[in-house]
Amino acid sequence: MTEEKNTIDFGFKTVAAEEKAGMVRGVFDSVADNYDLMNDFMSMGIHRIWKTTLQDRLAPRPGQCLIDVAGGTGDVGTGFVKRANEWAALNRDATLSQKPPAHAFLCDINHAMLKAGRTNRDNPYREQLSHICGDAENLPLESNLADAYTIAFGIRNVTNMDNALKQAYRVLKPGGRFICLEFSHPITKSFQKFYDEYSFKAIPWLGEKIANDRASYQYLVESIRRFPTQEAFATRISEAGFSRVTFENLSGGIAALHMAWRI
Numbered sequence: 444m445t446e447e448k449n450t451i452d453f454g455f456k457t458v459a460a461e462e463k464a465g466m467v468r469g470v471f472d473s474v475a476d477n478y479d480l481m482n483d484f485m486s487m488g489i490h491r492i493w494k495t496t497l498q499d500r501l502a503p504r505p506g507q508c509l510i511d512v513a514g515g516t517g518d519v520g521t522g523f524v525k526r527a528n529e530w531a532a533l534n535r536d537a538t539l540s541q542k543p544p545a546h547a548f549l550c551d552i553n554h555a556m557l558k559a560g561r562t563n564r565d566n567p568y569r570e571q572l573s574h575i576c577g578d579a580e581n582l583p584l585e586s587n588l589a590d591a592y593t594i595a596f597g598i599r600n601v602t603n604m605d606n607a608l609k610q611a612y613r614v615l616k617p618g619g620r621f622i623c624l625e626f627s628h629p630i631t632k633s634f635q636k637f638y639d640e641y642s643f644k645a646i647p648w649l650g651e652k653i654a655n656d657r658a659s660y661q662y663l664v665e666s667i668r669r670f671p672t673q674e675a676f677a678t679r680i681s682e683a684g685f686s687r688v689t690f691e692n693l694s695g696g697i698a699a700l701h702m703a704w705r706i
């Protein structure tokens with residue numbers, strides 16, 4: 444990243460920092476209608492397993508408030524309230540189950556993605572979800588609000604990720620949990636080679652065939668390569684003020700969960 448010169452990576456291109464948000468918005472305007480379908484095709488459904496692991500680590504409970512940033516079509520926010528409701532149903536005698544239902548704020552910079560989520564699904568949890576159009580770097584939400592903050596496949600697209608991490612810290616209550624699910628870097632060289640072949644050839648091709656949009660999926664692959672390593676990203680999370688920062692590789696490092704606490 445070359446933020447000090449006021450330029451930044453957009454995939455393998457270097458662009459003026461102030462242009463990146465508009466370019467990212469263009470990508471997600473373009474992919475919104477096919478986003479859920481393409482996710483299943485590209486990852487062969489594996490993104491669902493990663494999101495289940497994220498929910499396992501979150502352990503949602505009644506009464507909790509989640510802010511899911513870059514929430515897109517709403518997988519993580521919906522999964523959170525669903526899990527909390529299931530827990531309440533299974534633990535009717537527990538004091539915690541007397542708390543009000545869990546709530547999730549889905550915040551995304553892109554109207555088209557939020558709208559696609561609402562239109563594509565007949566979501567039985569909609570009363571427990573609030574949709575907010577806003578930037579991860581300047582969240583339109585009060586400080587010390589949430590028990591948990593999540594961002595799934597979003598932080599890579601943000602212009603200045605350190606600003607987004609500071610905002611995550613701000614909106615969490617003391618004792619709140621931060622979890623970021625993001626594409627990352629395979630942990631062995633041989634797997635990296637195979638993964639490069641697949642992603643640079645198959646993903647733009649699938650984007651062209653299924654969504655008629657090769658360029659957006661080329662950006663996706665390039666932006667993944669530009670993302671910091673697991674260790675480097677963990678350092679940035681600590682620098683934003685978080686404590687007990689850990690990460691967990693998923694599928695050999697294709698993705699990673701970074702987790703931390705606001706103490």
Ligand SMILES: C[S@@+](CC[C@H](N)C(=O)[O-])C[C@H]1O[C@@H](n2cnc3c(N)ncnc32)[C@H](O)[C@@H]1O
Pocket residue numbers: 464467468471512513514515516517518519550551552553556577578579580594595596597600601602
């Ligand atoms: C790859 S999608 C992920 C959506 C969802 N979290 C999921 O896991 O399916 C990335 C999302 O990040 C959003 N996004 C990009 N830059 C953002 C920003 N600066 N602030 C908030 N959302 C942003 C995009 O609009 C898009 O919906």
